Amino acid sequence: MRPGVLLIIARKELREALRDRRTLFMMIALPILLYPLLILGMSRLQEGQQAAQTARNSRVALWGGLTLEVEAAFKRNGRVELLPWRSAPDAVRAGLEMGQLQPPPTPPLELSANDAERKPPKLPDTVWARAAQQALLKRDIDAVLILWPGFEEKIRRGEAGVASILYDSVRPESGKARDRMTDVLRQYRVDLIRQREKNRGLIEGFATGVELQSQNVATEQRRSGMLIGMLLPYMLILFSAMSGFYAAIDMTAGEKERGTMQTLLCAPLLPLEIISGKFLAVWVISLIATLVNIVSLALTFARVKLIPGLTVSVPPEAYLIAFCLVLPVSILVNSVFLAVGAFARDFKDGQNFLTPILMGLLAPLMVTTMPGIELNGYLAFAPIVNIALAMKSVFLSEWKADLIFLALVSSLAYAMLALALAARVFEQNNLLLGGKQSVASIFDFSRRPGAKPTEGISVLAFSLALVLAFYASLALEGKPLPVMLLVTEIGFFLLPGLALAWSKGFDWRSTFSLRPLGVAGLAGCILIGVSAWTVGGGLLIRVLPPPESLVKALEKLLLLGEREAPLWQLWIFIALLPAVCEEMLFRGLILSGFRSMGKWPAIIAAGLLFGLAHASIYRLLPTLFLGIVFGWVVWRTGSVLAGMVCHMLNNGLMATLAHSREVIREWGLLGSPYLPWSYIAAGSLLLAAGLWLVSRQRHQSSGVTA
Amino acid sequence: MTPILEAVGLSRRFGEVHAAEDVSLKVHAGEVVGLLGPNGAGKTTILRMIAGVLEPDAGDVLLSGIHVHERPIEAKPRIGFHSGDTQLYQRLTAREALEYFGRLYGMEEARLRRRIDQLIEELEMASFATRPCSTYSAGQKQRANIARAFLHEPELLILDEPTAALDVVSGQFIVEAIRKQKAKGVAVLFSTHIMGEAEYLCDRIALFHQGRLVDEGTLAELVERSGCDNLTDAFLKRIGVARVEAA
Structure with a gap:
């Protein structure tokens, strides 16, 4: 994909869209006019009515x-x-x-708490x-x-x-x-x-018995945060989607209707460039609208009393975080709009196709307006709902970094899937030329021997693995950790990758870099495997220290549960199993799919997905670092075995350290939150030596060492 | 002489309909080849396959030796495509639309500006080139579209009924513009309903019926082979339709 071409398309689409009164109205005029008119107007009306009632x-x-x-x-x-x-x-x-x-007859004492079903008195x-x-x-x-x-x-x-x-x-x-x-x-x-x-000469309070006083401890900021947290995600996501709505229809069905789509398809462009350019334009429009919406809402909320006596006071950074949270939702919604819009024959058809999707957004968004529903580990993977609840938690100042991160990662995975779907639709030229095509044909997974994995396949493999593994872990809750690890690693990291490669007819050897590893490479990988953790776990962890609860949970995982398992079991389940399964997916299929992007973009992209798959913001930097190192090692040696050796030794060493408290004590690491600098320095030297040895390995020709 | 375009065995089905069946065509530099056929004969499908916008079920398209469907990014800059029913970007001016496509075709900025000025002059577009395309008449739209097809100086021009829905004056203007391209050595593949246009412009004519190439040759060859006096009769005879004479 050529970024320059993508920008040319996006710029033209934006120029056209910004000359369209409908888009401008939805993007800028409506939010600027709507909130002051609606909220201020309603508030004034309410205040007026209250004043009239009070006066009368x-x-x-x-x-x-x-x-x-x-x-x-x-x-x-x-x-x-x-x-x-x-x-x-x-x-x-x-x-x-x-x-x-x-x-x-006097009715029984009416209790306020709604613990039991209460019928109103007749x-x-x-x-x-x-x-x-x-x-x-x-x-x-x-x-x-x-x-x-x-x-x-x-x-x-x-x-x-x-x-x-x-x-x-x-x-x-x-x-x-x-x-x-x-x-x-x-x-x-x-x-x-x-x-x-x-x-009767009784002391005061004799008949009253108990004086009951209840005091609301919620600050004004918290109370207004609750109110805004219920309203703002709903309005923000909906209006962001509505502004992308017309632009997406115009750029797909509208272009088909005008016959200009054929002209575009005649140009020397890849389908991915066309869809990416159009997506970028729709996304920018949607984001401008979101920004205008946020500013307009923030200004309106600052001036209006939504509840009598309650002045809205929300810190500006909450609005900024809300804007950032809309980004993945916006990618998801606009990608779906573009993909579905491409099926429509004309603008009217496009409206008919896309309106149900817009309406479908309302149901998950309504969740935020329900009191008591909060972001948790389950809902963090529910599309749209997760971001809406994450926003609510930000306005309530109750957000948890790991849950927000999970919501963002899962939303990003859904967004990438939607974008891949849109790209797939744009590969169907017959559809774009106004012909009819079944939805099933878009998901054509017919086997084409000799085909090579693409970026879309990498994204698909990652998103599938992430979402499946998460829901599987919920289903496996309560099962022994070895069983959970076995099912998750084999069932949701290894097998989906293999199945995808088989179904598409990819060449096994080049896709998964199934080649032997030379002696120098092996020696280098051993050094990297035993030393990389000192940089990943020792140095990078200082940037964003994990909370104690996460450290404990990881320790429990490394030891396969509360009761310490034998060391050989740790090496099988914690070291060997993830090394084989995760390397086959990330340094096998996913890295191969990214290879057309070039060496470093491919290695970094695969490393980033590896980091994101660990589903914790605190582990992102260390796992991203390891992912990049392992990726480079596989790219350089042309063998996935290199990644497996590094990965296995890294995990095995971690598990051994967690298992052998004596060793930790002897090394002087007990009670210290961070690895001493002397260890980091020694580890870095070993790592450098390992990288140097791998770089000496004779460059092997392979699918990824292009 | 090596042809600019060589299409071999092109076939395409839409469900049960055979839109094109085993069609082979060659066009040389400076040659105009006309595709003649009734509605539904498969002309547009064939032109779209040759332009690389529609994947054939079978067959190959080579443009100066480059496989159009396997190496589209290299082949497509050599093709200029225009269809008579193509509209323009309503909210852009013709100049902006030409700048957009020039950049997509990888034209260098200075060359692009020079070429746009040249086309605006040649196609007499100065009076409307800076107005939004939504304000254009049918003739003006067609000139702007033709300018877009000529813009990057392609080796092969593919024109799908470019004069459809145009009045005589506008149609003649387009026909003359095509003749000028032929004179410059551009290979032209051209579909039309209008027999007079085909007779006037085409070096060779390919007759299509129900997705098949039923005859091909120069005007004289087609007329001679049919035993008729003119192209219209030759065409009707070839597709098995009797001419209805006015009483």
Whole structure:
């Protein structure tokens, strides 16, 4: 692929898109206008309504006899206008005055916690309840207050008088009236209890028993973070997708409709260059829109009170992290848009094809709006949901680096798969020329003997291995570690690579670099194998020290569980097994697939995927370093055995050290978080000697040593 | 003389339909070969396979000895392709579109600018070259498209009904532009419905019917072999359709 050509295509697509009013509107105008108009407008409307409600006195129908004390309490409050017998039917008035109507039984104490299923209390089927319902529906009054017969006598006797408030929860002014009456009557009750305690010579608080105080400890930043964490991922991902939506249709179905796709296919371009150029343009548009959305949202949130009394205060870096988190989702969504858009015959067709995908985004995004759902090891691999939850955790300041890293790595794997799919679709010229082609033909895995692995195959192999291995590890949870390692390494690293190579008809020898290793090469690999950890684990780990929990988990893995396994078992399961299986995948199939990119880009790309496959940000640098070293060794010797020797010795030595605490003590490493510099220096010398010996190995002709 | 284009045994099926069956063609430098056939004869499919945009089920296309489908990046810069139904990028000007394609074809910037100026003058595009393509008339669009096909000075021009949907004046302008390319030694493969154009432009004519090459030769050879007086009758006779005479 030629980056220059890719940029020419992307620049042209961007120029065209930026002259399209639809794209400009979705990308810039909508976010700038929408949030202030929608959120500020809604907020102002809400504030206005609240102000109007606050300013207006509640009109309450009073059914029953009022005591002087209660009347005085309402007068002191001044916000409730009591309208005696308003809207009361004659039968109800007579029943209450004559004492024929009785209050409903007191419901059991209503508990707030929703531990058990709670049914809302039903309105009793009585003449007074129906009458109050009718009266409230007419909207002449806001609520009905019934003071049941005997209210005054009961209070005088020291009993509990019964008052009922009837209101319509659908009408905000009715709810307001209920709140005001409740406040008045609660205050009246407190005063009454104090008076009764005093009259009977009881100490204050005797009747109350327990004063309950609850205090919200969430800071304003946390409360606003919760709110933004629920709203922002949803809006950000959706709007980012919506801005890519039109551009993707225009660059695929639109270009087909205009007949310009054929012109492009006539040019000396690789399908991958065309799709990459178009993707880059759509991605840039989507990212500009995301940026505009974030800025507009941040400014709007800073000025608006989403909840009365709560000022949104989110640190700017949270918005920056949110933007970074959108990147892989944006790759994933836009790649799918381009791939699916290519099947559409015209713009309208494209809209029909892509709208369900856009709608499909809503379901995973809704997850963020549900309280209590947080990013965990399982959800970190759920596409879209993982990033949305990661964003939420950032705004709540509860993010965990390893989980965010997992979410990013898995999203990147999904994104690469989607991009590979789009590239595959763009290889179908007949489809791009407006012909019909089945979806199944895109996934054509027919065997073509002599074919060579490509970058797409490398990405596919990595993504499959990563996602399968993760879900398999969940399925194998609770099984002994040797079983987990055996199944994961063979079933999800070795076999998928072999199956992929067989299904495509790749040459085994060149694809997996199956060649013998010379003496000098072997000697070099032994030196590298025993020394590389001093740089990887000793030096690079200082850049980003792992937390104690990860160190313990790794120790447990190296020892095959809590109970220490015999050393020979460690060498089989921790050293030999990963060395064979992972080297066949990463330095075999994946490195071969990248070979057309050139030596160092291929080695670094394969090393990076190797590092990412270890699924921990703290292990990324050391494993990336090892991946690059092993990659260079295999490239130089032309033999995957070289990588296996290095890998096995590296892992075996780690396991032996973890197993032999005596050795660690003797070496003076016990209790020290880092490897001493003297060890790093000695290890580096050994490593350099090993690399020099490998470089002396006669260059072998192979698929990767081109 | 070695041909610029040599297509051998090209076949392509779309489901059950044989769009092209064992088609072989040669075009030499400075030669115009016309592809003549009714709708659905497979002309467009054959031209697309030769241009390298459609993979044949069988057969090879060699351009100056380069295999078009195996080495497309080397072969395609030698081809200029234009189809009569091709539109332009509506939000770009003709000059911008030409700059874009020139860069895709790897033209050096100074040469590209010179060539664009030359084509704008030759094809009389100065009045509209800096306006967005969405504002062009059919004739203007076709000139801009022809300019794009000529831009990188290809060895072979593939033109799929370039005068379709054009009025007589615009059509004649395009035909003359093609003649000038032929005079410069460019090999031209040209499909058309218009018998007059084929008679006027083509050194050799290939008659197609239902995806097959049914006859090929110079105008005189085709007419002579058919025993008819003109190309239209020769063509209709070859595809087995009787001419309907006006009463």
